C-alpha cells in the first residue's frame with residue numbers, strides 16, 4: 588500500500604470509528620449523541636455531518652472579567668458557560684467558542700484583575716463571531732450573556748448579522764430573564780438581581796462552589812463589599828464597591844445554599860431552552876409566509 592493510500596485508509600478507519608459512536612443517519616440524531624458538542628472540539632471535515640443534519644443551532648456564551656465581591660473575577664463568563672452546559676441538550680445546539688472578554692464596568696477598574704475591552708471593539712468582535720457561525724450554516728443562535736455592559740453591543744451585532752446574513756439570534760441576559768424564578772427559590776419580593784449578590788453568587792456556586800470565598804464574605808462583611816445601586820446621590824471615581832445590591836431594601840443578599848443554587852441554575856437554563864425553541868418556532872412560522880423566490 589502506498590503511503591497515500593495508507594493515509595486514506597487511516598482517515599477511513601478514523602471516520603468509521605467516529606460514525607460508530609453515533610447513529611448512521613443524521614436524521615433524528617441529537618447533539619447529545621455526538622462525540623463532541625463544543626465547536627472548537629470538532630474537526631473541519633466533520634462539521635458537515637452535524638450542520639445542518641443534526642442541528643443548525645449554536646449557543647454563544649459571552650462575558651467579561653471584572654471584580655465580583657467574593658465571587659470569581661470571571662463570574663460573567665463562568666455563569667454563561669454553566670448555563671450553556673445545562674441548555675445545549677434540551678435546545679439541541681452546539682456550544683460556540685465563548686467570548687471571555689468584554690466591556691467591564693469602569694467603576695471596577697481599581698479592583699485587581701479587572702480587564703476592560705472597549706465597547707466598540709467588543710461589538711465588532713461579537714459581530715465577527717456571529718458572521719463566522721452564519722458562514723458555516725448555523726441559522727439560530729442563543730447568546731447567553733453574563734454582563735450588563737455586553738447587552739447593547741451584542742444586540743447591535745446580532746441585528747447587523749441578521750440584516751446581512753439572515754442569522755436569527757436571541758440574546759438573553761440571565762439576570763433580567765424570568766426574575767420570578769429567584770422568588771420561587773428564595774422567597775422575598777421580586778427584585779433586580781445585584782452585582783455579585785444573591786442570584787449571581789448562586790450561579791457561581793452552581794458552576795463550582797469551591798470558587799466562592801464565604802469566609803472572606805463573613806470576615807469583610809457584606810456592607811463593605813456592596814452598596815445600594817440607586818438613590819445614593821453621589822458618584823465616585825474609581826468605584827468603592829465590588830458588590831451591588833438590588834434597589835429594593837433587604838432583598839438579594841447572597842445566600843450560600845448549594846442545593847438552591849443548583850435548582851436555580853436548572854430552572855433558569857430550562858426556561859432559556861424553552862424560550863429559544865419557541866423563538867425558533869415563531870421565526871420558522873413567519874418565514875413560511877414569505878413570498879417564494881421567483882424561478
Ligand SMILES: [Zn+2]
Pocket residue numbers: 655662663733734782783787
Ligand atoms: Zn457579573
